[in-house]
Amino acid sequence: MSGENGLRIAIVGLGTVGGGVIRLLETNRALIARRAGRPIRITAISARDKTKDRGVDLSPYEWVDDMSSLAVREDIDAVVELIGGADGPALTLARQCLAAGKPFVTANKAMIAHHGLDLAEGAEKAGVALKYEAAVAGGIPVIKGLREGAAANEISRVYGILNGTCNYILTTMEREGHAFSDVLKDAQDLGYAEADPTFDIDGIDAAHKLSILASLAFGTALDFDKVNVTGIRHVIAADIAEAAALGFRIRLVGMAETGPDGLFQQVHPMLVPANHPLAHVDGSLNAVVAEGNFVGRLFFQGAGAGDGPTASAVVADLIDVARGEYGPAFAMPVESLDRLPKADAGKRTGRVYLRFKVKDRPGVLAEIAAATRDAGVSIESMIQRGETSNGGVLVAIVTHTGELACVNDTLERLSGSDSLLDQPMVMHILD
Amino acid sequence: MSGENGLRIAIVGLGTVGGGVIRLLETNRALIARRAGRPIRITAISARDKTKDRGVDLSPYEWVDDMSSLAVREDIDAVVELIGGADGPALTLARQCLAAGKPFVTANKAMIAHHGLDLAEGAEKAGVALKYEAAVAGGIPVIKGLREGAAANEISRVYGILNGTCNYILTTMEREGHAFSDVLKDAQDLGYAEADPTFDIDGIDAAHKLSILASLAFGTALDFDKVNVTGIRHVIAADIAEAAALGFRIRLVGMAETGPDGLFQQVHPMLVPANHPLAHVDGSLNAVVAEGNFVGRLFFQGAGAGDGPTASAVVADLIDVARGEYGPAFAMPVESLDRLPKADAGKRTGRVYLRFKVKDRPGVLAEIAAATRDAGVSIESMIQRGETSNGGVLVAIVTHTGELACVNDTLERLSGSDSLLDQPMVMHILD
Numbered sequence: 001m002s003g004e005n006g007l008r009i010a011i012v013g014l015g016t017v018g019g020g021v022i023r024l025l026e027t028n029r030a031l032i033a034r035r036a037g038r039p040i041r042i043t044a045i046s047a048r049d050k051t052k053d054r055g056v057d058l059s060p061y062e063w064v065d066d067m068s069s070l071a072v073r074e075d076i077d078a079v080v081e082l083i084g085g086a087d088g089p090a091l092t093l094a095r096q097c098l099a100a101g102k103p104f105v106t107a108n109k110a111m112i113a114h115h116g117l118d119l120a121e122g123a124e125k126a127g128v129a130l131k132y133e134a135a136v137a138g139g140i141p142v143i144k145g146l147r148e149g150a151a152a153n154e155i156s157r158v159y160g161i162l163n164g165t166c167n168y169i170l171t172t173m174e175r176e177g178h179a180f181s182d183v184l185k186d187a188q189d190l191g192y193a194e195a196d197p198t199f200d201i202d203g204i205d206a207a208h209k210l211s212i213l214a215s216l217a218f219g220t221a222l223d224f225d226k227v228n229v230t231g232i233r234h235v236i237a238a239d240i241a242e243a244a245a246l247g248f249r250i251r252l253v254g255m256a257e258t259g260p261d262g263l264f265q266q267v268h269p270m271l272v273p274a275n276h277p278l279a280h281v282d283g284s285l286n287a288v289v290a291e292g293n294f295v296g297r298l299f300f301q302g303a304g305a306g307d308g309p310t311a312s313a314v315v316a317d318l319i320d321v322a323r324g325e326y327g328p329a330f331a332m333p334v335e336s337l338d339r340l341p342k343a344d345a346g347k348r349t350g351r352v353y354l355r356f357k358v359k360d361r362p363g364v365l366a367e368i369a370a371a372t373r374d375a376g377v378s379i380e381s382m383i384q385r386g387e388t389s390n391g392g393v394l395v396a397i398v399t400h401t402g403e404l405a406c407v408n409d410t411l412e413r414l415s416g417s418d419s420l421l422d423q424p425m426v427m428h429i430l431d
Numbered sequence: 432m433s434g435e436n437g438l439r440i441a442i443v444g445l446g447t448v449g450g451g452v453i454r455l456l457e458t459n460r461a462l463i464a465r466r467a468g469r470p471i472r473i474t475a476i477s478a479r480d481k482t483k484d485r486g487v488d489l490s491p492y493e494w495v496d497d498m499s500s501l502a503v504r505e506d507i508d509a510v511v512e513l514i515g516g517a518d519g520p521a522l523t524l525a526r527q528c529l530a531a532g533k534p535f536v537t538a539n540k541a542m543i544a545h546h547g548l549d550l551a552e553g554a555e556k557a558g559v560a561l562k563y564e565a566a567v568a569g570g571i572p573v574i575k576g577l578r579e580g581a582a583a584n585e586i587s588r589v590y591g592i593l594n595g596t597c598n599y600i601l602t603t604m605e606r607e608g609h610a611f612s613d614v615l616k617d618a619q620d621l622g623y624a625e626a627d628p629t630f631d632i633d634g635i636d637a638a639h640k641l642s643i644l645a646s647l648a649f650g651t652a653l654d655f656d657k658v659n660v661t662g663i664r665h666v667i668a669a670d671i672a673e674a675a676a677l678g679f680r681i682r683l684v685g686m687a688e689t690g691p692d693g694l695f696q697q698v699h700p701m702l703v704p705a706n707h708p709l710a711h712v713d714g715s716l717n718a719v720v721a722e723g724n725f726v727g728r729l730f731f732q733g734a735g736a737g738d739g740p741t742a743s744a745v746v747a748d749l750i751d752v753a754r755g756e757y758g759p760a761f762a763m764p765v766e767s768l769d770r771l772p773k774a775d776a777g778k779r780t781g782r783v784y785l786r787f788k789v790k791d792r793p794g795v796l797a798e799i800a801a802a803t804r805d806a807g808v809s810i811e812s813m814i815q816r817g818e819t820s821n822g823g824v825l826v827a828i829v830t831h832t833g834e835l836a837c838v839n840d841t842l843e844r845l846s847g848s849d850s851l852l853d854q855p856m857v858m859h860i861l862d
Contacts, residue, residue, distance in 0.1 A: 024725050028583060028585055028724070031585055031650060034650055034767055035582045036582075037759075139725070139727065140580075140729060144575060144580050145575075148572070149564075149572025150572065150747070151747050151750045152455055152746035153459065154459055219462060219466070280711050293459070294455050294742055294746075295740050296734045296740055301730040302726065302729040302730060303726065303727045308727065312583050315725075316580055318583075319583060320579065327756065328468075
């Protein structure tokens with residue numbers, strides 16, 4: 001299968017992560033060979049633009065313009081895809097490689113979230129590895145942790161902080177009291193957020209990762225379309241201050257659970273109790289919690305992005321491939337994964353934080369209180385505080401545990417009201 | 432290799448963990464079969480006393496009196512050892528099984544710490560699995576995390592909270608301000624500490640686990656005898672209060688590092704900065720940190736003991752065996768593990784907390800200050816506070832970063848002094 005028994009690989013896509021993988025394979029060459037049982041050698045590389053300076057010396061490696069040719073080359077034992085994007089060239093390459101029986105390693109969360117089942121079937125048919133540790137939570141070995149480490153457990157829920165950009169923004173707002181838009185701009189200037197940050201701050205990136213974790217945790221067919229997604233765009237500094245006063249911190253949490261009515265998957269800013277491990281996850285770190293019926297609560301934390309951590313995960317996959325230690329991509333054959341309906345979010349119970357920007361005039365509090373009463377929502381605490389920039393006041397409510405449908409009913413009852421200056425903010429509380 | 436393609440196992444040792452493994456295999460039977468690719472079936476069980484009530488119905492399983500017979504039975508595909516003890520019947524069984532080519536799964540940290548290399552060689556010779564995920568940090572998949580998840584990294588240091596009993600005692604002292612002996616007694620009454628707690632509170636159990644982690648992290652030959660061990664017996668409530676005033680919490684930390692002068696392994700109560708993840712590890716939880724040159728800091732936390740979490744780790748190993756996914760026990764063949772000398776602890780640098788109980792009389796502070804000066808120790812802060820029960824006063828010092836040999840020199844200079852009422856307490860600071 002290989003020259004001098006080494007694993008000969010091709011790397012496609014030479015952005016930050018691609019450069020990181022090359023640097024890692026060069027820097028740690030000797031120890032990787034010891035741990036993998038044989039050397040891992042870069043045979044060929046490919047990317048869109050050959051002339052771009054990537055800060056890595058690429059001259060030792062064969063440049064290939066036609067990446068499709070890699071799928072069928074006999075002197076390549078595995079292909080590493082670091083192009084990104086759910087469809088397009090990454091997906092074409094993945095299909096070509098698996099069809100040709102070539103082991104495939106990727107960091108591409110969007111592609112796995114959208115086409116993972118399909119690709120896993122292809123890998124099964126060909127009897128080769130499809131590995132994607134780097135697709136979720138960067139360097140944290142959480143795919144392995146769920147797929148193998150916690151494999152003996154029935155997992156009741158899996159959740160975590162899956163997007164470093166959002167966590168950087170939220171924890172910076174928390175520390176400095178600044179507005180979302182200011183912190184986002186700083187984050188962009190510092191390189192912690194993309195020029196177009198939509199995928200991150202609107203929760204789509206976290207949703208990709210959550211759908212992958214859910215499949216592994218529950219043995220269910222990956223189903224990205226059933227994730228409820230809300231980003232952090234509408235979290236204001238006052239929310240963070242109110243939450244802190246109540247003993248919570250705000251984090252963008254991806255949460256998946258199964259129940260009698262199906263699979264629940266949600267990415268949503270949540271109020272996390274200050275003594276919960278997720279409350280201590282600062283800056284651009286990621287963290288994942290899995291709760292199993294025998295192991296209890298497992299908590300994994302580390303760098304969720306960046307070239308070094310992502311490369312660490314990619315090469316861990318390559319070491320597994322070199323060792324011959326891999327099985328079905330989603331821990332079991334695709335045909336034996338459960339297909340669950342989407343659970344009705346309204347039927348779930350929990351506590352909720354509600355925040356309204358309202359006109360500063362008599363009767364507004366009574367109006368909100370009446371709406372919650374009529375919708376059957378029981379209030380644990382209600383704070384009216386200060387002035388907002390547009391002359392209104394803020395009303396923050398924490399509900400008692402109840403059906404979430406009642407909260408939606410409350411909002412509907414208030415939706416026609418001219419007392420409201422803005423869309424209300426709804427955040428679930430992690431209990 | 433197996434009846435109806437199932438993995439047929441024998442379980443030896445039916446204490447709390449043995450019972451937990453049986454309950455887990457029964458409760459999660461179907462999902463384990465899906466994840467392992469085939470059923471895992473208990474064929475035979477064995478323990479010292481057949482008559483004891485273990486709260487589990489053992490009647491479905493064949494009872495075997497002569498455990499040695501299991502090593503050579505053709506209808507058994509793997510043996511699970513849950514007897515415990517570094518030597519004696521556990522070791523005999525391990526050797527018999529591996530010599531007979533029988534995959535072997537154990538939760539026995541003492542045996543692995545003392546005989547792991549030997550046993551790993553036996554497993555290599557026979558080409559079978561030797562797995563021990565449950566030996567370190569209970570249900571946390573940290574063996575897999577280091578062996579596979581972080582395999583691409585050069586690990587600079589690995590450290591953590593490896594003994595739940597000690598962490599329960601220290602965090603209870605922290606919360607309630609009680610004395611060590613009182614909290615230990617409560618812990619014994621509640622079942623959090625053994626009747627003979629020596630192995631736990633003197634750090635030996637943590638040292639067993641640390642030596643295993645070090646081998647995996649650094650690719651070095653496991654070397655338990657080179658661990659410096661100090662337990663928590665001499666930590667007093669005032670130490671915890673002083674540490675808190677300085678922004679630290681006290682944890683029993685197992686820490687391993689490699690450097691130009693060799694392998695450093697130490698289990699020692701340490702001052703952990705309040706914003707470090709280990710400072711938030713409460714009660715009987717365990718946690719492990721690994722720092723890699725590409726992945727950065729990885730943090731794993733979970734239940735470090737108990738029948739459920741330990742069983743979770745044992746069965747994760749069995750699932751790997753059923754899948755055929757395992758390699759050398761210490762990630763690489765024993766002969767390729769590095770043999771490093773023991774690093775000189777005195778040559779290391781760091782900050783240190785020193786606490787003296789001294790007579791309440793003029794000149795004592797000057798005497799201590801002179802000793803530190805003459806030993807070349809630079810003082811960052813010095814607090815003299817309150818009265819102790821035996822009429823003396825406490826002096827607590829935090830040094831600047833310096834060579835630890837100088838701290839030892841300070842203590843030697845003071846060792847003859849009749850101003851001291853007790854052995855000084857020395858704790859390193861985690862920076």
